[in-house]
Amino acid sequence: MMDDPNSSYVIAAYGFGLLIILGMILAIWRDYRQLKQKLAAFGGKASGRGFGQDQE
Numbered sequence: 001m002m003d004d005p006n007s008s009y010v011i012a013a014y015g016f017g018l019l020i021i022l023g024m025i026l027a028i029w030r031d032y033r034q035l036k037q038k039l040a041a042f043g044g045k046a047s048g049r050g051f052g053q054d055q056e
Contacts, residue, residue: 004010
């Protein structure tokens, strides 16, 4: 395969695609963490109790 004149293009295309996919995974993970923090803060303000405490 390395004798093929297009092999460097194919390897570069797969590498670029991998970077794009990893970037998307990272962006989704960061957004999830941020939304989870905002939701926990919102839940604590709305009920007057902290997140995860038993209701009486």
